[in-house]
Amino acid sequence: MIYQVTPFLLLFMVIIHGSTGEQYNLTGSFPAAILGKEFSWECSMAIPPNQNINAVRFFRNSTYVGTVGRFPNGTCVSDSLHPRYDYQCDTDHVFSLIIPADNMTEYENNSMWQCQYYGDGRYRSSNQFLKIAVFIRNISLSPHDDPLTLTEGTSNKITCSVNSDAYPTPVIRWYIGDMEIGGTEGSLELKADKIHDGKILRCLASNNDKCLNKTTFLNILYTPVVAVDQSSSVDVSLGDQLTVRCTVLKSNPGVILGYEWSVLGDNDVIGRESYFTINRVSINDNKTLQCRARNSMGISEPADVRINVLLAPISPRFIKALCFEEHADVVWVTSTPDLIEQKSFVQFSSSSTAKEFSNASTVVNSTLNDIYSVRVTNLFPDATYTFRVVTMNQYGHVTSRDASCYVNKKINEGKKILSFNS
Missing domain, CATH: 2.60.40.10 (Immunoglobulins)
Known part of the structure; x- marks a missing residue:
């Protein structure tokens, strides 16, 4: 409870906890007062040397408006000279002047406030201005x-x-x-x-x-961002066809005006489509390709794809066996590298050898581009033969699928039976 007293009674108040210092701080409860909302000034004080009154006075626009302090028994007392304000003791050395919500009006805008020690006005706070808050409207x-x-x-x-x-x-x-x-x-x-x-x-x-x-x-707005849709590295066999595609991951503007393909380290453009095709892969294609895309903002950073040409031989794409009276012709199609030497030979097994393959005695009939024909001799009649082609080079070897045919026991009929796998 706060007791209202006359100024002379405050002369009898004495210090409860002595301290020294001249720093008085006056702070508002908000950075700015809000109309219709309670606002308070808080004065933090220290009792000066050779003084014993535990109280402060508040001034508005240099006019004294009231005093608040504590008796030695802890009772909070105040002396108000202005009906708009209330007072309270926050702690032994912190006192407040309160502007109630109903009194927080435009009247207070830009008013100047100060608190002073009751017994010696030289001990005071700096002047503080009370400003009314203006909310953000737009x-x-x-x-x-x-x-x-x-x-x-x-x-x-x-x-x-x-x-x-x-x-x-x-x-x-x-x-x-x-x-x-x-x-x-x-x-x-x-x-x-x-x-x-x-x-x-x-x-x-x-x-x-x-x-x-x-x-x-x-x-x-930015240039396209591209990637090669297969991966950053593609394995491909000699002689195969390869197509790699340039995919636009994002672009703004989204309209793509063109594509460019080049080889890493070479600025020459080797393709202008969204894809690049190598019809027959050779050892010379063992390199890194780069694709770029262009929109109205410019050309993209390149996306790389490494072409790894597998140098081991390529398996025949299909094989045929044609049996005659005492021999068979084996035909197959394969791709041969331009710069790597490789050789092929035929193996066979018969129905009497339980699929154990042996190298066949052969005579090369002809070659036409990548089509090979070999005659296997010294075959026995009335037997089924299975043939396969083995191709090898310095990097490895591959074996074709099997192809079978039957050698007729009637030699003079010259009948031939055809069987193939492809």
Whole structure:
């Protein structure tokens, strides 16, 4: 309970806990007062040397309005000269002047306040001004474009503005999506990056526990981002056909004006489609290809694909066996490398050898491009023979599928039976 006393009674108050010092602090309960909301001034004091009164006086616009202090028994007493204000003892050396909610009006705006030691006015706080809060009413972004179109890599000044009379000065925060990106300044230096494309730029302004925000979509223009859709490395056998494709992962603008293929380390363009085809892979194709895509903003960074040419022999794509009276002709098709020497030979087994293969006695009939024909001699009639082709070079060997045919026991009929696997 606070007792109202006359000023002379305060002369009898004595110190409870002695201390020295001249620093008096006067602080408001809010950075700015809000109309119709209680506001208080808090005065932190220390009893000067050779003094024993535990009390302070409050001044408004240099006019004395009241005193508050403590008796030695702990009783809080006050002497008010103005009916608008109340007083309280917060601690032994902290005292408050309270402006009730009903009295917190425009009358108090820009008023100057000070607290002083009761017994010696030389011990005082600095002057503090009470200002009425002005809430944020509107907020805007400059440039005003929505969406805001920027070019990747450029620096752009974005300004967030609120009503000029807002008080206290609003705190500004910047966000892209959910991520805070800047400080508390009203201007943001934004370096455009493709990772921000399609996201929301937001300015959030706050004062007096109230927030307003303004947003705009970011439209970041950038060159395409590409990848080779198979992988960064492709294994391919000699003689095979290979197609690799250049895939645009993202681009703004999205219209692709063209593609370029080149070999790593060589600036010559070797293809201008979204795909690149090698009809027949040779050892010379053992290299790294690069693809790029172009839009109206320029050409992309390259995407690489390493072509690993497998140098082991290539298995025949199909094989045929044609049996006659005492021999068989074996025909197969395969690809041969341009720069790697390889050889092929035929193996056979008969129904009487339980699939145990032996090297056959052969005579080369003909070759036509990649078509080979070999005659296997010294075959016995009335038997089924199974043939296969083995191809080898210095890097390894491969074996074809099997092809079978039957040698007729009637030699004079010259009948032939055809069987093949492909």
